[in-house]
Amino acid sequence: MLFQLVFFTFIVIGLIALLLEGISRYTAKKTNTNPQFLAFQRIYLLVYVPIIFGDWLNAPYLYKLYSSYGFIEDQIAIIYVCGFASSLFFGASSGFIVQSYGKRKVFVIATLLYAVSCLIKLSSQYSVLIIGRIISGASTSILFCAQEAWYIHEHITVHEFPPEWINYTMLKASKTNSVLAVFAGVLSYCMCELYGLGPVAPSILSVPVLLVAGVFAGMKWKENVESPGKLKKVVIRSNSTTSSTRSEKKKFLKTCCQGLRTIVENSELIEVGFVQALFESVLCLFVFLWTPVLDHHNPPLGIVFASFMAATLVGGAIYRSIRSVWTKLQPAYSLVATMAVTCATVLGCVISTEPSREFPVISFIAFLFFEMASGVYFPVMIDLKRAIELDKLDVAVTTWFRVPLNLIACSGLIFLHSSSNATGTRKLFACCFVTIIIALFISMKLVNSIKTRKSHPVVQTDD
Secondary structure, eight states, rough: HHHHHHHHHHHHHHHHHHHHHHHHHHHOOOOOOOOHHHHHHHHHHHHHHHHHHHHHHHHHHHHHHHHHHHHHHHHHHHHHHHHHHHHHHHHHHHHHHHHHOOOOHHHHHHHHHHHHHHHHHOEEEEEHHHHHHHHHHHHHHHHHHHHHHHHHHHHIIIIIOOOGHHHHHHHHHHHHHHHOOOOOOOOHHHIIIIIIOOTHHHHHHHHHHHHHHHHHHHHHOOOOOHHHHHHHHHHHTTTTTHHHHHHHHHHHHHHHHHHHHHHHHHHOOOOHHHHHHHHHHHHHHHHHHHHHHHTTTTTOOHEEEHHHHHHHHHHHHHHHHHHHOOOOHHHHHHHHHHHHHHHHHHHHHHHHHEEEOOOHHHHHHHHHHHHHHHHHHHHHHHHHHHHTTOTTHHHHGGGGGGHHHHHHHHHHHTTTSSSOOHHHHHHHHHHHHHHHHHHHHHHHHHHHHHHHHHOOOOOOOOO
């Protein structure tokens, strides 16, 4: 039953996504027709498309791949934890690395490392797979940081386009992201199940795709290095290895401390950061959980994944449609509604994963609504950060949000199997439910904080 339901759901959600996208384009009020901006945007997307597609190809059958090598759920959880821990460390330092050594150079190197981590999946050795996962976590953290930092620097500093235009590119990239994810799911299903190439096939296919992204970046992107890089050059001229190392360490610590200080001094930023960390940590745990919950019922995993991504498209389209009609809708209220819907979906997962009575259909439907809520969440966060002027923050600040995110995800997976796998999975869903409840209350507090700030604006006086 689940097998047929998955295909039917994918077709229905896909048609709904196409319909909503058509309505969205028809009712769109503003488009940017500046030829210089569009040319620059195409250069960015020329690299963005293959790197995102290569990344998504690794997603649908990753858990299945580890399982096919004979590893049990406990062992697979540890592999995922190593990836999250790697992202935790390199996520906090990626801003400094990118600014110090050049965005294009770092991006190309990270692309090569990511391709290597995909090739490592050919090995069935547990320790080798852990190393590959660590490389993957590090490379993706640095990769996407470098990509975003390069675009923002070129957009504002080099081309001097208005900051408001960044949203045009990010919106187009977000839509492209979801479409590529759907296509990656379908293609992975065809390779793994329709043609019987095995769960490692999508990862191998991603290698040339990732390399194409690295080549395009090397050819089309211009290098830009921030002031930390200039400091490095000065230090090198001194021919003192010790002073060079000390200067780099001081600069790294200063960058990290400045980012953390900015967060601590802004109450709204703290609240947004906590909501982001809590919600996205649950999203990371869902990335691990959906396959073991559904896999033993033999669904087409690639189509399941494609359905999830199509649901994300639907969520984003619904939010944009509501915003086009209800222009005065505050993003903070939308965030509260998104957290409330997510609470209901996670509760559905808690109910449907009872070991003695599993309901895979309910779990699948709950996952779909969770992904739809995710599709609403990301544009809501973009609008919210812009509304309270958090979108202008440096990369070193925003990367700190990933620290609690990965800590929560790692902790959840480490303590997943205190007893049987099924009971541990259900307990983890219960923990996710509590986490989203906390995020809901913090988002409600954020609404009050924004109201207070607007009713009591800070008056600046000249001394």
